[in-house]
Amino acid sequence: MRVQLQHVAHVRSGDKGNTSNIMAIAYSEDLYPLLKEQLTAERFKAYYGGAIKGPVDRYAVDHLWALNFVAQGALGGGVSRSLCLDNYGKALSAAILGFELDVPDRLANQLRGL
Amino acid sequence: MKRLRIGSGSAWWGDRVEPARLNAEHGDLDYLCFETMAEATVSAAQVRARRDPDFPGYDTYLDDRMQAVLPGCIKRGTKIISNQGWINPDGAAQRVTHWLRELGARGVKVAAVSGSVITDRVLDLTDTILENGKPTSTLKDSLVSAEAYLGAEPIVEALRQGAQIVITGRVADPSLFMAPMMHEFGWDPSDHVRLGRGIGLGHLMECGSQVTGGYFPDPGFKDMPEPWNLGFPIIEVEEDGSAVITKLPGTGGAVNLMTVKEQIFYEVHDPANYLTPDVVVDFTTTQLEEIGPDRVRVTGIGGKPRTPTLKVSIGCMEGFIGEDMFFYAGPGALRRAKLAKQILEERFKIVGLDAEEVRIDFLGLNAIHGDATPKDLPEPYEIAVRVAARTKTRAEAVKVGREVDGMAVSGIAMTGKRVPHQDRTREIIGVWSSLVPREKVQSSIAIYES
Numbered sequence: 001m002r003v004q005l006q007h008v009a010h011v012r013s014g015d016k017g018n019t020s021n022i023m024a025i026a027y028s029e030d031l032y033p034l035l036k037e038q039l040t041a042e043r044f045k046a047y048y049g050g051a052i053k054g055p056v057d058r059y060a061v062d063h064l065w066a067l068n069f070v071a072q073g074a075l076g077g078g079v080s081r082s083l084c085l086d087n088y089g090k091a092l093s094a095a096i097l098g099f100e101l102d103v104p105d106r107l108a109n110q111l112r113g114l
Numbered sequence: 115m116k117r118l119r120i121g122s123g124s125a126w127w128g129d130r131v132e133p134a135r136l137n138a139e140h141g142d143l144d145y146l147c148f149e150t151m152a153e154a155t156v157s158a159a160q161v162r163a164r165r166d167p168d169f170p171g172y173d174t175y176l177d178d179r180m181q182a183v184l185p186g187c188i189k190r191g192t193k194i195i196s197n198q199g200w201i202n203p204d205g206a207a208q209r210v211t212h213w214l215r216e217l218g219a220r221g222v223k224v225a226a227v228s229g230s231v232i233t234d235r236v237l238d239l240t241d242t243i244l245e246n247g248k249p250t251s252t253l254k255d256s257l258v259s260a261e262a263y264l265g266a267e268p269i270v271e272a273l274r275q276g277a278q279i280v281i282t283g284r285v286a287d288p289s290l291f292m293a294p295m296m297h298e299f300g301w302d303p304s305d306h307v308r309l310g311r312g313i314g315l316g317h318l319m320e321c322g323s324q325v326t327g328g329y330f331p332d333p334g335f336k337d338m339p340e341p342w343n344l345g346f347p348i349i350e351v352e353e354d355g356s357a358v359i360t361k362l363p364g365t366g367g368a369v370n371l372m373t374v375k376e377q378i379f380y381e382v383h384d385p386a387n388y389l390t391p392d393v394v395v396d397f398t399t400t401q402l403e404e405i406g407p408d409r410v411r412v413t414g415i416g417g418k419p420r421t422p423t424l425k426v427s428i429g430c431m432e433g434f435i436g437e438d439m440f441f442y443a444g445p446g447a448l449r450r451a452k453l454a455k456q457i458l459e460e461r462f463k464i465v466g467l468d469a470e471e472v473r474i475d476f477l478g479l480n481a482i483h484g485d486a487t488p489k490d491l492p493e494p495y496e497i498a499v500r501v502a503a504r505t506k507t508r509a510e511a512v513k514v515g516r517e518v519d520g521m522a523v524s525g526i527a528m529t530g531k532r533v534p535h536q537d538r539t540r541e542i543i544g545v546w547s548s549l550v551p552r553e554k555v556q557s558s559i560a561i562y563e564s
Contacts, residue, residue: 010336010372012329014381017153017245017547023379025372050485059385061398064375070383078245080154080542081432083473083502086482090329095486113335 001104006097007111009035013093019054020074020089024096025066028110031103032065038101044069047099051092116353118298120291122346123148123183123196125322127155127173131182133323133346133365138186140362141348145294146187148179148196149287149320156231156284157429157543159201160259171202172209172281180213188219194279195269195290201259203228207281207562214564222564225277227268229557230284232426232550236260240426240548250548256430258543262550263425265391267303268557269293275561284427286391288316291349299353309393310417311355317388317395318359318377318412322346325359325377326408327367340366356413358405369408387418389425391552394418423549432544433470434507436514439477439500440521441530451476451497453526458501461517468510469503476500504542511539 005011008031009024024039026032041058054072061068075089076082086092103111121143123134127150138146150173162169173179176198187194199206207226214222232239236257240250264282266289272280274297282290292312295301301308318325323344331338345365351357359369367373378397382388388395396416403411442450455474462472475481477498479491501518505511515538522531 006335010332010376012376012380014379016381016383017545019383021379021381021383023376025375025379048486051483052486057383059383061385064378064400064402066375066379068379068382068385078544081504081544083435083437083471083504084482084484085475085477085500091482092486095483098488 001108002100003103003111003114004097005039005099005101007113008101008103011093011096013089015075015079015088018075018078019070019072020092022069022071022093022096023066024069025064027112029065030107031110032062034101034103036060036067039067039099041069044096045071047096116298118145118294118351119143119348120145120147120294120319120351121348122319122322124150124179125320125324126150126152127175129322131175131178133344134179135182135186136362136365137346137348138183138192143190143192143348144298145193145195146183147290147319148194148198149290150196150198151200151284153427153545154429154543156201156261156427157259157545160429161541161543163201170205170209172200172206173198176206176209177213180210184213184217188217193273193294195293196280197282197285197290199226199281199283201231201283203281203283204560207560210279210281211562211564220564222279223277224279224281224562224564225272225275226560226562227264227272227280227282227285227557229268229555230261230264231259232262232555233257233260236426236428239550239554242548244547244549250428253428253430253546256432258429258431260426260428262555263391264555264557265289266293266296268559270297272559273297275559277561287320288313288390289392291316291319292392295351295355303392306393306417306419308355308417310395311415313390313393313417314395314397314400314415315349315351315355315357315412318374319347319349321377321380323367324380325373326361326369327373330373330376336372338367342366356411358409358411360409369410371402371404371410374402374410374412389421391420391424393420422552424552424555426548426550428546428548430544430546432542434505434511434539434541435502436505436511436539437502438515438518438538439498440518440532441496441498442528443496443530444528447495447497448476448479448493450526450528451499454499454521454529457521457525458517461520465513465517467503467513469505472501472503474499474501508539512537514538
């Protein structure tokens, strides 16, 4: 089945200067490997389109089921200079909730919000 | 076995006060720690102090916070660590002694830790702006304030001198929470194993309720009990730096694996190398275990020797932002919003708006995610047209609001608007980062007694 990331992982974003870090943490141990395989740094950056101006690095911490994406140039020059209403990019992590993943049917009972 | 109980009193300047009072009165705390500074806090305080001689230069909620927590802290003997000193730790410390006397608590030692401000010599002590690689000397004309991030050591020294309350200027946020661990357990500043654990725990605590259910609930996906009544976190630390994160019974929210995991990575880049003044933290070895309701045991956070430099924040006056919005609703809201955008763009040409960047958003459609917004969305019923421009002078920034004013009677059909308020501009205090050799920054401690 094909589902949005919001059913597979929870997200949060943080700001430092003009860099936003956006984490995606799988809801279960079984869901984590497919999240790690399908949500690469390249796909993440592409999904955000022009909203991320710089490179994206991905750090994986497997035993916490967590991916941390560090996106440079994502905050309009930094909190105080940004013309975006969400100066801190606190809501920026929410965009990736719409990223679609392939999930085997046998894991359907581990998906949230369905 | 000695075990420390350290509570959070605030995670930022605007945080709620009531949960701090609850922690002070019912937390059975050894220490209560307050974090109240953002990246631009010091620079903004400097700008305000220049214009407003009555501004004391410390946390504007100092009185509220201290009045709320001092009775409970005095009764229990809870010590307080706080960075509410901003640009005037001495003034803040003296103000705290005032409130102590009001409560009849005499002879309490309050320390002020200063030394982080290096504005007068920052251009001599630093070379490169970390964000863009340019020399820091390029900031000479716009420089407002520069401060180094101090570590836990001056707080530990103040505690050693008998302070029961320590008020600081800029100190790295997690260091505020680690200082009590170093002091009470006798951890050596070179013990990077224990300091790594302590700073890692401080990192989990410094954002307060973000580890107890704040910045977390998402209905149907991640629910939280009583999200209107969140408790601030409490940590129980053992001498080896292992700990349990919890919160007061009867408060809303929760402490569980999900809340703790999210906070581990909050504002962290490489999780194996989280740089702080005291130690380099490695979060990748962290072990978490739910050992009871709202109790998560945290062990295994790694530490590596600290770097020879301290981070410096350099605040600069970089101009102004003008900003305003107006509204459309009902069938056809989007087509009217699009014409309004076109009118504004033409008007900005006519009045010669000199801006570094202009942004016109359709709030309700694409204002928050910008280019990351999916295409071909259904048309929203309501749209706010929100316009912002970054300019060198206030006179240019004012033009944004003035052109929005013009949309009232010279605009298009069915334009909703707010009552004009203020001049709809604000100053930009941009923050840049650099590094300074740590031996070039000397802290100082003054002790006041109530």
